[in-house]
Each structure stands twice: as structure tokens, then as C-alpha cells.
Amino acid sequence: MKGLTCQNGDSVQDAERRGSETILPEDALYHIHTLMSMRDAARAASVSCVFRHSWKVYPRLIFDTETLGINEDGRTVNEVTSDFISIVDNIMQNHSGIGVKTFRLRAKPCDNVQPSYVDRWLQGAITTGIEEFELQMPRHNKIEYNFPSSLLSTGRGSSMKSFALADCAFHSAAGVGCLSNLTNVELSSVHITEEELCGFISNSLALEQLVLLSCHDIIRLKIPCLLSQLKSLQVEDCLMPEMIESSAPNLSHFNYVGRPIHVSLEDPTQLKHIQMLSLDYSDMLYSASTKLPSMAPNLQTLFLASTYEIVNTPMVHGKFIHLKYLEIVLIKPSSSPDYDFCSLDSFLDGSPALDTFTLRRRNSLKLKELAWLLDGT
Secondary structure, eight states: OTTOOOOTTOOHHHHHHSSSSOOOOHHHHHHHHHHSOHHHHHHHHHHOHHHHHHHTTOSEEEESTTTTTOOOTTOOHHHHHHHHHHHHHHHHHTOOSOSOOEEEEEOTTOOOOOHHHHHHHHHHHSOTTOOEEEEEOOTTOSSOOBOOGGGGSSSTTTTOOEEEEEEEEOTTGGGOOOOTTOOEEEEEEEEOOHHHHHHHHTTOTTOOEEEEESOTTOSEEEEOTTOTTOOEEEEESOSSOOEEEEOOTTOOEEEEESSOOEEEESSGGGOOEEEEEEEEEEOHHHHHHHHHHHHOTTOOEEEEEEEEOSSOOOOOSSOOTTOOEEEEEEESGGGOTTOOGGGGHHHHHTOTTOOEEEEEEESOOOHHHHHHHHHHO
16 A cells, blocks of 8 residues: 555654645544454554554464464474474564454474463453453363463453363363353363363353363353353263253253253253254163153254164153154264164154154264264254
8 A cells, every 4th residue: 555654763654744635534544453353453463563563462462383474394393393483472562452353273283381381371351351262272282371360350361252262271261250252162171170160151241152162170060140141052072071050041952962861940841952963872762752742842953863772662741733844864874783764753753743854874974974964953
């Protein structure tokens, strides 16, 4: 953009007076800068003093190897990690911490990212006005990172709408402040106990969606009645849960991947959509047919996937009076040689309002295929 470059010692106003061209107002240039991708915004800041000034308040800080232009081909993990830390540290040191709306740090390809660096970056990122936050640490980091809950206890996270952590610990979570605007929480491979989780979400009264993936320290998941806005609960591959109890009055979507467990809902009438998959355990279909009619009497859509069944599906106890969509995926049916697949008729007999029934057979199911199946229902 002609007329935006500046010389050493020039102020923004000096740069705008130079030349005969009509220069856009500074506010307009700042707005243009915020619309650029982070890489383009950084390049613009390197050649324009106007953009260099607005770079200090750039709102979307997204750090991953692709965004930062780090080539991983033919390079060691240590080399990639060194470049990643150097670039992120340089950007964060040159950012004022003002105006950050989105902060995403995905250090998955790296190794041995020192917690002291991450602490410093987050201190500058989690400021008043932030709305989206995501931290994904290296899966096999030599030192486990413990997210400092104190960053959320001073009111700086009160504007946050989305919060995601992966491959780290989140202890003392119950000590965070009121997160009055937080609507989405996703924890993946995070070390957090059920008491800590309950304390955290109890301070998030606007929460609409809670996602727990591979959080193995949770044994008895309790959702408090304070979460009147919670509509969606997703629990996948958490190895230890023995029970899920929800007192949230408006829960309408429930996704579960794991072994069949007891699920208790204080008000089951709002639950309309269920997805349940059991990839390493038996008799998900049996469990669903015997428990779901009372667990979700107003169920409208149901997706079930099972690796193998030992016990035939019995006649449905009660009826799915409102069920309109039913999809069942049998993964490697040959692993259930004694199962009578005709017993699946019990689902049809108990669903008088059913519009669509889909029965799929798959010899295997990979994680990408699992995501596709879930997205398609």
C-alpha cells in the first residue's frame, strides 16, 4: 500500500504527511490490519510504521507451526521446538497485551516447552476483553504444564466465551473467579478431578456446552443445577467414570464414548438427542434398550455404535414414543457370533413415530471415521 512506509524516527503523523497521495485515516488502517491473517499482519508491520503500531494491539494471536511458517520436514523435534519458542516469544514480547480477543497456542509438534515460557505468554494474553482461549501443550512434554488458575481469578477472564485446554493439568480450578460469559469449555487429556471440575463450571453460569475428552482422573461426574443454560454434554474416552449425574435442567444433547455406565438425569424430559458409542466394551445396544426409555422419555434422535454384543437386544422396556431418527452401527459384526441381529427389531417395535432407521456395518472404525459418523448425525 503506497504511502504507508516510514523512515526511522518518523511518527505516524509524519508518515501520513509525506507524499501527495491520499492516505487512509489511521483508524481505518488499524481496522484493515485486524482483518489480516496473523502472518500477513506481521509482514505488514515490518514495512509500515502505522501497522507496526497497530501490531501491538493485534486481536487474534494464533500460534501453530503452520501459521508461524515453521517447516517440520526433515527437521528434528528440538529444532522445530526451538523455532516455535523463539517466534512466539518474540511476538508476545512485542505485543502490548491490549486488545487480544483470540489466543490459541498449539504446541503439539514440539517437545520440552518450558512452563516458564508458557506462563509468560499467558500472562500477556489473558487480559480484559479476551473471548476465545485455547492451549494445547505437547502430548509428551518432559515437564507437565499446570494451567495457572490464578489467571482467571482476577476478573481478567470475565469476558471469555470459549475455553479449551489439552495435554496439561488444571488443578485448583475451583478457585477461579466468576466467568459470567463463558459458554463453551473443552478439556482434552487434562488432569483434573471431578471436584475441581465441578468448582470450575459452577463459576460459569452461562455455560452451554461441556466437552471432556480422555480426562482420566474423573470418576463420578456431577453437573450442578446452577448450569441452567447447559444444552450439550460430551464425554469421550474417559477411562475411569463410574457414573454421570446431571442436575442441569435444560440438557438436550448427550454424546458418550466409552463403556456402558450409569447416567442419572434430574430432569430427563429435555434430553432429545443422544449419541452413544462403545468401541472397546460389549453390550452397548443391550444397555441402551434397557435404560434409555426411562433416561430420555422424549428422545427424538438416537445414534448407537457397538463393537460386539454378547447378550441379544431384549424387548424395549417402555417405548421411544417421540423417536424419529435411529442409526445403529455394528463394528465388525463377526466378533459377535452368537448375537441375534434380528433382535434389533425391538427398537423398531418400541418406536411408533420413527421416520428414519439406518443400520450400518463396518469391519473397522478409525478415529477419523468416528468423527465423520458423529458429525453426520
